[in-house]
Amino acid sequence: MKTRIAWIAAFALLALLPGLPEPIGTAFHLELGAQVLTMAIFALSLQLLVGCTGLVSLGHAAYFGAAAYVVAMLAPQSEAGNGWWLLAASVGGAALLALLIGLLVMRTRGVYFIMVTLAFAQLVYFVVHDTSGFGGSDGAYIYFRPEFRLGGALLFDLQKPAHFYWFTLASCGLTVSGLGMVLRSRLGHAFAGIRHNEQRMRAAGFPTVAYKLASFVIAGGFAGLAGFLYAVRNGFVNPEILSWHQSGNALLMVILGGLGSLAGAMAGAVSFVLLSEWFQSLTKHWQLLMGGFIIGSVALLPHGLVGGFRALRRTRPAAREIAR
Amino acid sequence: MSFALEARGVTRRFGALAAVDGVSLALQQQRIHAVIGTNGAGKSTLVNLLSGELPLSAGQVLLHGQDISRWSQPRRAAAGLNRSYQRNNVFLPLSVRENCRLAAQARRPAPWKVWERAERCEYSNRIADEAMERCGLAAAGDRLAASLSHGQKRQLEVAMCLATQPRVVLLDEPLAGMGAEESQRMLALLRTLREDHAVLLIEHDMDAVFAVADTITVMVNGSVLASSLPEDVRRNPQVQHAYLGGEQEDADG
Numbered sequence: 217m218k219t220r221i222a223w224i225a226a227f228a229l230l231a232l233l234p235g236l237p238e239p240i241g242t243a244f245h246l247e248l249g250a251q252v253l254t255m256a257i258f259a260l261s262l263q264l265l266v267g268c269t270g271l272v273s274l275g276h277a278a279y280f281g282a283a284a285y286v287v288a289m290l291a292p293q294s295e296a297g298n299g300w301w302l303l304a305a306s307v308g309g310a311a312l313l314a315l316l317i318g319l320l321v322m323r324t325r326g327v328y329f330i331m332v333t334l335a336f337a338q339l340v341y342f343v344v345h346d347t348s349g350f351g352g353s354d355g356a357y358i359y360f361r362p363e364f365r366l367g368g369a370l371l372f373d374l375q376k377p378a379h380f381y382w383f384t385l386a387s388c389g390l391t392v393s394g395l396g397m398v399l400r401s402r403l404g405h406a407f408a409g410i411r412h413n414e415q416r417m418r419a420a421g422f423p424t425v426a427y428k429l430a431s432f433v434i435a436g437g438f439a440g441l442a443g444f445l446y447a448v449r450n451g452f453v454n455p456e457i458l459s460w461h462q463s464g465n466a467l468l469m470v471i472l473g474g475l476g477s478l479a480g481a482m483a484g485a486v487s488f489v490l491l492s493e494w495f496q497s498l499t500k501h502w503q504l505l506m507g508g509f510i511i512g513s514v515a516l517l518p519h520g521l522v523g524g525f526r527a528l529r530r531t532r533p534a535a536r537e538i539a540r
Numbered sequence: 541m542s543f544a545l546e547a548r549g550v551t552r553r554f555g556a557l558a559a560v561d562g563v564s565l566a567l568q569q570q571r572i573h574a575v576i577g578t579n580g581a582g583k584s585t586l587v588n589l590l591s592g593e594l595p596l597s598a599g600q601v602l603l604h605g606q607d608i609s610r611w612s613q614p615r616r617a618a619a620g621l622n623r624s625y626q627r628n629n630v631f632l633p634l635s636v637r638e639n640c641r642l643a644a645q646a647r648r649p650a651p652w653k654v655w656e657r658a659e660r661c662e663y664s665n666r667i668a669d670e671a672m673e674r675c676g677l678a679a680a681g682d683r684l685a686a687s688l689s690h691g692q693k694r695q696l697e698v699a700m701c702l703a704t705q706p707r708v709v710l711l712d713e714p715l716a717g718m719g720a721e722e723s724q725r726m727l728a729l730l731r732t733l734r735e736d737h738a739v740l741l742i743e744h745d746m747d748a749v750f751a752v753a754d755t756i757t758v759m760v761n762g763s764v765l766a767s768s769l770p771e772d773v774r775r776n777p778q779v780q781h782a783y784l785g786g787e788q789e790d791a792d793g
Binding site: 397398400401402403404405406408409412413415416417418419420421422423424427430 | 591593612613614615617618622623625629630631632633634638641642643645646647649650651652653654655656657658661664700703704
């Protein structure tokens with residue numbers, strides 16, 4: 217209950233961003249906010265896999281990128297496309313790709329799983345990179361942001377930065393509540409059981425391969441949502457969004473924020489994107505700073521930012537006890 | 541009549557070594573069938589083969605007359621054949637109740653019901669409570685499995701097996717490392733299990749085995765040396781020589 221209130225409060229505060237006065241609520245900040253939230257959805261989807269089911273995938277960018285490419289391929293060249301249809305096609309396409317790859321990789325475990333997911337993601341990368349229909353290494357453009365209409369009315373005018381920001385925020389809220397619901401259900405509890413002790417789950421009678429596949433497909437679908445938002449905001453896709461750097465970044469966000477919790481994925485994505493923006497504004501060698509920050513925080517906070525925050529809350533009352 | 545569980549010439553080879561070599565035995569409902577043997581006799585491998593954790597190299601396993609030799613472990617568990625582990629193999633970071641509830645959930649998995657909280661599943665709550673009650677863990681439901689004593693972990697191990705509502709249970713050394721009092725409680729539990737299960741009991745504690753077993757199979761080097769009623773096993777000279785009486789012989793000589 218408490219956590220639910222905290223989530224609602226956090227999203228309510230975030231929704232106020234476009235209303236804030238000049239130095240903050242500008243188009244630049246709304247773009248940055250939408251970028252952060254998009255990556256948060258991507259990190260949240262990977263958290264389901266890595267932190268909640270115990271499947272460390274190093275190929276998650278494949279589903280993010282696949283969805284982005286579906287938008288680029290299906291969006292009309294001369295007018296705004298139907299947002300509902302493009303969203304469904306890109307999320308569905310990502311989930312379908314996750315199902316296909318998942319069927320092939322699910323027999324492997326541990327470090328082999330990491331390598332095989334990476335290999336398939338690289339396969340997707342090179343197929344897209346080397347096929348002229350996808351625009352090759354130059355990528356492809358989306359000329360018009362799609363429209364989300366209900367009846368005749370335009371629900372969100374994605375051309376406006378504030379609307380796009382709210383649309384992304386709503387998507388992120390949907391992701392948090394959707395994944396939260398899954399994690400609280402029997403399906404989610406079975407995922408947790410598989411993470412803790414897959415052998416015992418099989419002994420109890422769970423066909424764990426099917427469960428892991430379900431987690432893989434759900435995670436792929438939500439990664440697709442992030443990919444859709446990325447493509448629409450950017451208006452441009454290129455093979456780099458399918459590369460292993462992208463997969464690695466998402467994994468870093470999840471580890472940085474804290475494995476196993478949705479708040480951790482959120483915190484990891486927010487700090488990762490904002491810090492890399494800030495470091496880039498400071499120096500050309502920003503990756504040195506970023507790497508140092510990640511090494512430092514993983515060394516000091518082995519349970520991630522969220523774990524560190526929780527430890528802080530736990531020790532404070534104890535410290536008061538001692539002081540007394 | 542058909543047996544609850546039947547092994548026919550069950551064999552498992554690891555390279556040139558036959559860890560279990562042509563073992564045949566039959567479990568009946570409401571009977572405790574004990575398997576004894578020295579370390580390395582292949583007892584735990586036999587449980588792994590019967591429960592589907594390891595594939596057979598040769599032979600057949602039948603559950604209520606049906607050939608299940610090629611069934612996966614989850615499928616066998618769903619059909620009412622379950623096991624406990626010799627080494628504690630529970631979900632350490634989870635509560636005792638959640639350990640049992642998860643095991644019970646396997647029989648009502650409903651993974652598509654994502655809108656319903658797992659704790660709302662009445663069936664798995666009820667079965668988990670029953671299993672905890674039966675294994676003497678009713679008061680420990682909220683404790684983390686990691687915080688239990690060794691004896692309580694052994695009880696949890698059996699409770700999780702029972703929470704899947706099996707008709708045939710394979711218990712791999714449920715008394716291992718237990719104190720005298722805990723052992724007595726576990727033996728009492730085994731006797732109540734007999735009422736509604738077919739039980740395969742692997743055990744090192746001879747007193748316990750002779751106290752509860754209806755049939756005893758003696759394994760040596762992966763094969764069955766003898767299989768009969770407890771008193772016959774006790775009197776069998778081969779068994780005495782190979783296993784029970786080894787020390788006596790030394791003492792006599």
